[in-house]
Amino acid sequence: MSTTIRRWRVQAARPELSVILSTYNQPLWLEKTLAGYAVQSMRGFELVVADDGSDARTRDVLERIAPRLGLALTHVWHPDQGFRKSAILNRAVEAAQADYLVFSDGDCIPRADFVATHAALRQPGRFLSGGYCKLPMSTSQRIDADDIAQGRFVDPAWLRTNGCSDAAISRKLRVHGHRAVLWDRLSTARASWNGHNASGWRHDILAVNGFDERMGYGGQDREFGERLANLGVRGLRIRHRAVVVHLDHPRGYATAESIARNRAIRVQTRRSRSTWCVHGLRPGPAPLLGPAVPAFEPGLG
Template sequence: MKTAVILSTYNAPDRLRPTLVGYAAQTHRDFELIVADDGSTGATRELIKDVSSQFSLPIKHVWHEDQGFRKCRILNQAIASTGADYLIFSDGDCIPRADFVATHLERARPGRFLSGGYFKLSAKASSRITAEDILAGHALDPQWLIANGMPRSRKLGRLACSPWRAGLMNAITPTRPTWNGHNASGWRSDMIRINGFDERMAYWAQDREFGERLENSGVRGLQIRYSAICVHLHHERPYKTKESRERNQQIRRDTRRMRARWTVHGIHKSPAPESDALMITPADDVTVMRYA
């Protein structure tokens, strides 16, 4: 099956670079890499070009103008830009372990989406990771991280679980599988059937509503948080507001109460059609650039 990895970003080229290097180091390389860019300046475009050239990594850059937080819209445009059957989503500040893509594909199942998590790095450890460390696998090695400023924690064991133990932990964890935009995957056809992400969502758990509509449509989550591993680079979040949280919570309450499958605020700005045969292409104001 054709596969695409979609990474969201906004004006963070210093964090996007190590993330892209992580995808250059994947054991499974047969995928399309798409950067869904919510209006970054030219520095991000130049960074993508540079990494693509340096690591022979084909990258598609999907961009729209900066008009405030519109992450859900650019993710929808990234979905529209690809014909891949299976889509893996993460953020442009999450370095994947070398088997990240392979793990998602090994566990993909019809009628399911996969729910992963991340491990948060300290500011000190984040600042010390180089491209060479990522290619060598050090950035996800607990001992290397401790030696480079990461406080000791039992949670570090998640980064080095054996496949058997990871499977056991996935099965017994009380954390329910939800759509987590930093580490989740599913079938493009299922995403189109629910009309993609709700573009009204501001920052704060905006991805969860997408997963709730998938579940309402009959697509159930599978837990892989101990198997598909990525580490989150440290940064501040000045865009978090009480208002955005309350707005998103209300939209999610409405989705759960109505058991909504479709949003009129998604890819198509219209009620659900009678037929599933929906054709989508990027909007006219979206720029799609390819680097190889």
């Protein structure tokens, strides 16, 4: 059975951004995440759900929510044959309609300025590396649609009274405006490609042939970012400015074997300085003449 694509509320004009959300059998978390996108301060973007083989519950959630979401929505699905996130992300890239793509997960609720921040800070020759705050299971379960619509889910005081310890409440939720810019400048964290919060230009993603479909769980997003860096597309830290909250969940798909295999692939990518992924969007070696990559401008990284 091949990949299937269903679209709701198709726009006549090309969207300014496409937001790609990965998911697998987490319909309740996905519903909360979509509620966050329904109240974004910026409109004119589309949502693409990259579904790694979920059962009918996810489709049912999308069918119920789509008419009242107020956004163009696409569901890209392939059969469940184990952890194949990289493959479904590649299919979602192909289905997305915008020239600029934002990536996150279906268990990460965006702050109301999330999409607008990625749109405002995009620039040629760079990808954006955003941040997250990981919530405990008790808090994840308590968040409801009204908490999301009113923005309480990113309020440190509300989080504290709903099961989140001070240690778990990230500084990313405490600083705003100029202070957030300052912390992004001062941070020593690498501006890596993080699957829960990153964005880049479609032509750059095509130039490295997307995500490596050999890779299971553990570092496949970082390897993709390393190939972008090898191409000259550098990361820009926006971890205190573009923020999502990550809902807790088990990780039964994480295995020592997949992590070790991915680590070996990443080592090879770094040593060879490779940019093209043979097992990516278009299987096979790189074309003789690849897409042009714009020069980058100096900035944070």
